[in-house]
Amino acid sequence: MAPEEVKQVYPDKHDNVTLVCHECGHVHRIDASPYKAPGRSGRLSITCVGCGHALEALISFRKHYRKETNLSGTCTTRSAQPNKTISGEFSGIVVKNISLSGIGFIVKSPIHAKEGDILNVTFKLDDSKRTVISKQVIVRRIIDNLFAAEFTPPMDPTGSSLAFYLRFSQN
Numbered sequence: 001m002a003p004e005e006v007k008q009v010y011p012d013k014h015d016n017v018t019l020v021c022h023e024c025g026h027v028h029r030i031d032a033s034p035y036k037a038p039g040r041s042g043r044l045s046i047t048c049v050g051c052g053h054a055l056e057a058l059i060s061f062r063k064h065y066r067k068e069t070n071l072s073g074t075c076t077t078r079s080a081q082p083n084k085t086i087s088g089e090f091s092g093i094v095v096k097n098i099s100l101s102g103i104g105f106i107v108k109s110p111i112h113a114k115e116g117d118i119l120n121v122t123f124k125l126d127d128s129k130r131t132v133i134s135k136q137v138i139v140r141r142i143i144d145n146l147f148a149a150e151f152t153p154p155m156d157p158t159g160s161s162l163a164f165y166l167r168f169s170q171n
């Protein structure tokens with residue numbers, strides 16, 4: 001099979017991928033988490049349990065299209081305890097880039113957050129509906145006032161308005 005024919009599959013929030021046999025239509029649901037390890041290519045090779053055909057796919061982890069943006073919003077810090085919001089710190093933000101996996105943003109006033117902290121972010125897309133995105137993120141990297149954070153739980157890659165926004169921008 002030529003490399004360009006290898007199908008890309010995106011894991012759902014439970015790290016499962018669905019691979020449909022193009023010969024017999026058998027649906028395989030596969031746990032993709034072992035393929036997440038560093039150094040793994042994400043290449044999946046299985047034998048169809050329906051017809052024995054060899055199936056290949058490339059599992060794509062967080063390799064979503066990233067859009068450069070300049071969107072205003074806010075962020076608030078939370079307590080470390082799940083589902084318990086304390087009176088956190090608040091800052092205006094400017095979202096500099098967005099993908100389905102997360103955002104990069106600048107905080108306008110200093111907040112006491114470190115890598116691994118959970119923040120609530122709210123910002124408005126510059127689409128025709130001015131869609132408001134309000135999500136929880138986990139801070140992955142901080143350089144001065146620039147934060148890189150991941151959506152938690154991850155965005156739905158198919159149904160969300162953000163997915164639509166990114167897809168529309170890409171084309």
Ligand SMILES: [Zn+2]
Pocket residue numbers: 021022023024025026048049050051052053
């Ligand atoms: Zn098959």
